[in-house]
Ligand SMILES: Nc1ncnc2c1ncn2[C@@H]1O[C@H](COP(=O)(O)OP(=O)(O)O)[C@@H](O)[C@H]1O
C-alpha cells in the first residue's frame with residue numbers, strides 16, 4: 457500500500473503547500489481561522505482557486521467544509537485570516553460568488569422560470585434581457601417546456617437543474633457548490649455532473665465544489681483537495697490534468713480513487 | 725374520506741331531533757325553550773326584521789377586521805424588522821389578550837358612543853392579537869437558508885419581504901385570520917349588548933326583555949351563519965392566494 461501511495465505521489469504531481477502562493481488566482485484564502493466557542497473548525501487554512509479552474513474539496517463529514525463557504529460568503533464572520541479576490545483584499549466574496557447547495561431552495565410560490573430569474577429581479581437587471589438569458593439556459597439544461605411549472609410539480613433532478621440556472625443567472629465568475637447533487641439518485645446525479653462541467657467549459661466560471669462522492673470529485677476536478685477533520689486542514693492536493701469529460705474506467709482514476717479512499721479512512 | 729362530515733351531520737341532526745322531541749314531549753313553553761323547527765321558521769319569516777340589523781353587525785365586523793389588518797400587518801413587519809420593537813411591545817400584546825375585551829366594552833361605549841364605532845373597535849381589538857402574533861410567527865418561521873440565499877442575491881429588506889417572507893408567512897396569517905373572524909362577531913355582539921341602537925346584539929337584548937325567546941334564538945342562528953360565512957370566505961381567499969400549500973412540499977433536510 458505504501459509503495460502504491462509513493463507511486464501516486466509522483467504520478468499525481470503532488471503539490472506542496474508553498475505552491476499555493478504561485479500563479480494568478482481568482483480567490484485566495486490565507487490563514488483563515490474560525491472557532492465556535494471552544495470548537496476550532498479552521499486554523500490557518502489556505503486555499504487558492506485559479507481562474508476558470510475546477511477545485512474540489514473532499515473530506516470527512518462535519519470537518520467544516522460548509523463553514524468554509526459560510527466564511528467565504530460572509531454569512532458567518534471569520535475570526536482571522538485574509539480573503540483575496542482578484543488580488544484585492546476583501547471581507548468576503550458574498551457579492552462576487554454564486555452559491556448553490558444540496559437543497560434547491562426554490563420558492564414554491566414561483567414558477568421555475570420566476571425562481572431562476574430571482575437574482576436578475578432582485579438585482580434590477582433588464583427584464584427582457586434576463587428572461588431571454590434564463591430561457592436560453594432552460595433550453596441548454598434540458599428544462600425547456602417546464603418554465604411555467606411550479607417546483608413541487610417536477611422531479612428533484614429538474615428542481616436542481618433550475619437551481620443551477622438560478623446560479624448561472626448571477627453574473628458572477630466564481631461558483632461555490634456545496635454538495636449540489638448529493639440529494640439526487642445516481643442516474644440523475646450522473647447527468648447533472650456533465651452540466652456542472654458546462655459551468656467551466658461553456659460559461660467560463662471558476663468553481664469551488666464540496667462533495668462527498670469520490671468519483672464525482674475525480675470526474676470533475678482539475679484540482680482535488682483532501683481535507684482532514686478538526687481542525688480542517690489540507691491533507692493532500694492532487695492535480696488532475698486528464699481531459700474532460702472523463703470516465704471512471706480510466707485506470708489512473710481507479711488508482712487515485714483507491715488512494716483518496718485510503719486517505720479519508722485514515723482520518724476516521 | 726367523507727365519513728367525519730357524515731358523522732358530524734348525523735350528530736347535529738340527532739341533537740336537533742332530541743331537542744325537538746323533548747320540548748314537545750314535556751310541553752316546554754316557547755318562551756323558555758322554543759323547538760328548533762320554530763326557531764328556523766322564525767329566523768326565515770322574520771328575516772325582514774333581522775336582516776337590516778344583521779347587516780349592521782356584519783359591517784361592524786368587516787370594518788373591525790379591516791382596521792385590525794391595517795394596524796396588525798405593519799406592526800408585525802415592524803416587530804420582525806426590529807426585535808427591540810418586539811421586545812418593547814410584547815407586554816402590550818399579551819395584555820391585550822389577557823384583559824377580557826368585554827371588560828372594556830362599557831368604556832368603549834362611553835368613549836365612542838352608542839354608534840358603530842365602539843363595536844368596530846371591539847371587533848378590531850379582539851382579532852388584532854391572533855393576526856399580529858401569527859404573522860410575526862410566520863415571518864420568523866422562514867428557514868435560514870432562504871434568507872441567506874436572498875442576502876447573497878443582494879436583496880434589501882423590502883425585496884425579501886415581498887418575494888420571500890410575506891408569501892412564506894401567508895399560511896400563518898390566514899390561520900390567525902380564521903381564528904380572528906370567528907371571534908370578531910362575538911366582540912361586535914358584546915359591544916351591542918352594552919349599548920347600541922342597531923345590530924343583532926341589540927335585537928337580542930330587546931327580544932330577551934320581551935321574552936321573545938324564539939327570536940333570540942333566531943338572532944343567534946343568524947349570528948352563527950354570519951360567522952360560518954366569514955370563515956368560509958377567509959378559507960376561500962386562502963385557497964385562492966396560498967395555492968402552493970408549501971408546508972409539506974419543502975422537505976426538511978439536514979445541513980450537510
Ligand atoms: N453556527 C454554528 N455554531 C456552532 N457550531 C457550528 C455552527 N455551524 C457549524 N458548526 C459545527 O461546525 C462543524 C463543521 O460543520 P460543517 O461546516 O457544516 O461541516 P461539513 O460541511 O464539513 O460537513 C460541525 O461540527 C458543526 O456542528
Ligand SMILES: [Mg+2]
Nearest residue numbers: 521522979980
Ligand atoms: Mg456541509
